[in-house]
Amino acid sequence: MATTAGKRNLITDVKGLRVGQAHDVRVNTGVTVILPDQPAVAACAVAGGGPGTRETDLLSAGAMVDQVDAVFLSGGSAFGLGAADGVMAGLKQAGRGFSLVERPGVPPTPIVPGAILYDLANGGDKDWDGIAPYAALGFEAFKAASGTFALGRAGAGHGALAGQFPGGTGSASVVMPEGITVGALACVNCFGSVLMPGTDAYWAWPYEVAGEFGGARPPADFSMDAEDWGAAKANPGLGQNTTIACVATDAALTPSQAQRVAQMALSGFSRAIRPVFAPFDGDAVFVLSTKGVPLPDPDPLMVTRIGELAASTLARAIARGVHEAREQSGAVA
Template sequence: MTDVSGIAVGQAEAAGAKTGVTVILPDSRAVCAVDVRGGGPGTRETDALDAHTLVDAVDAVVLSGGSSYGLAAADGVAAELGASGRGFALFDMPGVPRSPVVPSAILYDLANGGDKAWGASPPYRDLGRDALAAVSSGPVALGRAGAGFGAMAGTHPGGTGSASLVTGEGYTVGALVCVNAFGSVTMPGLDDVYWAWPHEIDGEFGGGRPPAGWQASPADWGAAKVNPGVRENTTIAVVATDAALTPAQARRLAIMAQDGLARAIRPVHTPFDGDVVFALSTSARPLPESGAELALAALGSACADTLARAVARGVHAARTQAV
């Protein structure tokens, strides 16, 4: 994700509670859109991202564990950004603070065995502040990190994944995902072969391949969660690009990027998941004046492939780490 110039990422965890928060922070306000496909989403400020609304850019995006408690992580981020003078304002008025726009999405990790006896003081507001304080343009920690710290991907450990790609036209796309899916990221009977294997680059998630002639049974979901509970799943993600996009174009990018989840998780977008994908544009490089929509289609396809890789990379890293 941080290979996209102008994008920084911060992560914070509460190890005892087996939960965490991830903040995606653009250097300056960025165009943002969202696409929600899961049946049990938990979000904040996503309505403000519609192309017809007043606000056409955001100050940060927050991903969090903790189910509905985790939405408070964005409060901590918004408070810190507002205190530093960042945010939206129609007019600059003395004594009137700007309003940071910080959309967020959460996943369910409340039943993962961590200590959630926090009473009336859940840790997420502080975790949001900590993640913001940790933002960096360096490599993103994969696996048990940030909002994916306490996640499960089917019956495998879930986690945070990230990947990037430079398109043939020279645009950079990046993806960050926290995988807590009901579905399986590996193929039935092939525990080390990921559904995303056709998109793998340089053996980044193990290099496993299905044997010649292998076929999946339509009824075999492999390592999916067999007893999903209400709101106990969800894969949440952000894709970003340096291409200059309008809010409507960013929405198309988010829609196309969702196909990356379908390439990497089976089944996906179920009634038990709250799958959400945000799309960010730093607007550093304009689309071509001629053929802009074709360029957007290529970007969307690249984002889907990159998100599929990020899913497998995150789970692959988590499987090698202690829970």
């Protein structure tokens, strides 16, 4: 048996997972929330030289808390880290969070790691008066969480740019013969190009499933100079580019196994974007395990397979997000 895309071809094909999104057209920014129904094992890997993250130290080996209540991805650079406050407010209302010892009158603390991308220079009115809009967007995204969600110019990818093209939010999934599902969601605001130079083919084309990002292929005689980056951003600035992502699986991973999958998933960025992990990129990926399917033996081989599928599914999500955004903006004929 071969792998297949999930029913929705979204990260929410992973059972027990929902996604909510919100954006502000005036500010040209947004927030995406990945919400497990129950606390999920989590890990994070950062490869870019200019990251902006929150609560990732909690995901390090040996930390007291090894599960999270949600993951957020946000526009807004460091302002966007405030999106977690809105997500935490929604979780508190739902009675969710971590308590070392339950006591009357002491609420549990929601655990909400996340990452941001830089969209402050991508247009829109950033001259907000007073408090930045991200906590409110985070709360709105939390409330909107469901099994389906928009791709392209939506959520944290609403104000993104991918090289010289519109960026956006993409997602994809794959189901293993054993019934384990791996899904990915990416918000793409990269310096590098997702398209091969001089073509309409995505770098991720070898991993495409059923024409999900247009089906374009490079010409048979395609060749390029090693330093031809194609439609990358012409004048990158420090901290102004990033692809942030979340990979999820229903396989029951330990924190250590989830960390290995996160490290393997990073290669999905390099399969879809060129160049990537630059000093001015903040590339980061989270991994969630909803623990619905026990890992069959042998564990190391299964973790390797899941990690490889995480990488290829993430590459598909990146290409799909940009392709959807290009279609919405008329950049795809």
